[in-house]
Amino acid sequence: MSVLVFVENVQGKFKKSTFEVVSFGFAVAQKLGTTVTALSIGDVSDDELQKLSKYGASKILNSKNEKLKVINVQPYASVIAEAAKAEATKVIVVPASFSGKGIAARVAVKLEAGLGENVIDIPDTSNGFVIKKGSYSGKAYSFVQISSDVKVVSMVPNSYKVVENTTTATIQSFEPQLNENDFKLTVKETIRATDKISLPDAELVVSAGRGMKGPENWGMIEELANILGAATACSKPVSDAGWRPHSEHVGQTGIAISPNLYVAIGISGAIQHLAGVSSSKVIVVVNKDPDAPFFKAADYGIVGDAFEVVPKMIEGAKAFKASQN
């Protein structure tokens, strides 16, 4: 009956977003009067697994298997569905990461369970089971009633805080039945920029647009981001022109993000850009045009030339960081 939370690891380690999902699962479990079972797939040490108990997991299933070492949507979904049946789970929580979205969808089909994708709040259980999600690319929210007996939800990173709820957890090994047909896809190579903060998970984001004139001017954007510990992002024309990689493109047709702070430099604030960033908690806009539409969607605005303003922001950020230590 417990809430089953799939805990994704990156090279054997859990990220903050994993603790968010467990915290979220704990909040759901409390509403339903049950407990959290975390399911880890891959190769994670007991020490790392034990960390989950700090966020409310009271049972930890560990599926350690050579064939499941790298994340692979199809077999992972099978393992989760099997664990859900073994645990008689009614609610399965999966992170809405690139892999998690695919896993959640496949688990939902396997169990013929209703799927709440990209959930941004704790489900409302006062009248059925209603999830809240973004829709129309940031322009609206949808409230979705999930009516099936078993429910699958995927949770958007940064939409729920890590909450400590220390429990005592037992780690149990979970040996799934592997099916050869699940291994059609082969992972050839994983390329990860380890020195970079991943954009969907980032709490702080520094983003720049066509106002930066050319790729050679991104040094100051990166410097500001480094000082703040922020990820870098960009507008669509910037990635289209090849000034920055596509993976940095935010907006309606790029990544939708909801960091605590979004700093937009030399970005006009077109509706498609705003769609992907307007759920950021605080927005700062730097633009030389006082009529730039982005100012209407900002919390703080600075009218000025980025080439003069950003160096001041960098100096200020250095002093700010120094004063924090």
Next chain:
Amino acid sequence: MKILVCISHVPDTTAKINFTPDNKEFVSQGVTFIVNPYDEIALARAIELTDDGKGTVTTINVGDVSTEPTIRKTLAIGATDSIRVNAAPRDGYFVAKQIANIAKQNNYDIILCGRESSDHNGASIPSMIGELLGVASISSAKKLEVDGTTATLEREIEGGKEIVSTPFPFVAGASEGMAEPKIPNMRGIMSARTKPLTVVEPIEVPQLAKVISYDKPVARTSVKMIAADDAGKIWEMIREEKKVI
């Protein structure tokens, strides 16, 4: 090579989104509809992969008759033929079941979707179709190359990318980088009128999820302007006033 491309009919990216006063329905009046931007990328790649003349590209939409102009556009861009499953999409599972049902009858080598629809933002349908067909699914693919009956794809992961390969058939959600969207030319528009658009009735699917209401984000009411000379002080200000850093 036989490719199926799933097309979602969505409001234009510049459209203002409005709901009925009770917030229960989306108001489509006055809204222009387009092919979902990611689906345009999927379609463009499908056309590229069959431009040796040896393949076919079928587009499919689950929607009522109002989606036909959007489907015709995919024929104008270069699809061979189209299928419309005559039902308003209820939830992702419903849509995926309809598409998988058609796919089971036709032996497609590749099924392409967009990585996400710009209205529902589920990012789930390609994976659901993959599960229903028992084949691999790549939910967000930036590159797709084909060699014989094997495909190599580049998929997005947090902070990087992964190169994967799978035999035919498989399902993938197209993301930016896979291809440049194509614009229909005059010949395409003319020929679209005579290309086949088959309408089929939906199969029965249990309802698992249902949108019961909508809401809009609260607009930011006032922006605090800071003089350019004081730009350096902004961090302290944000810490004090918003406590996010």
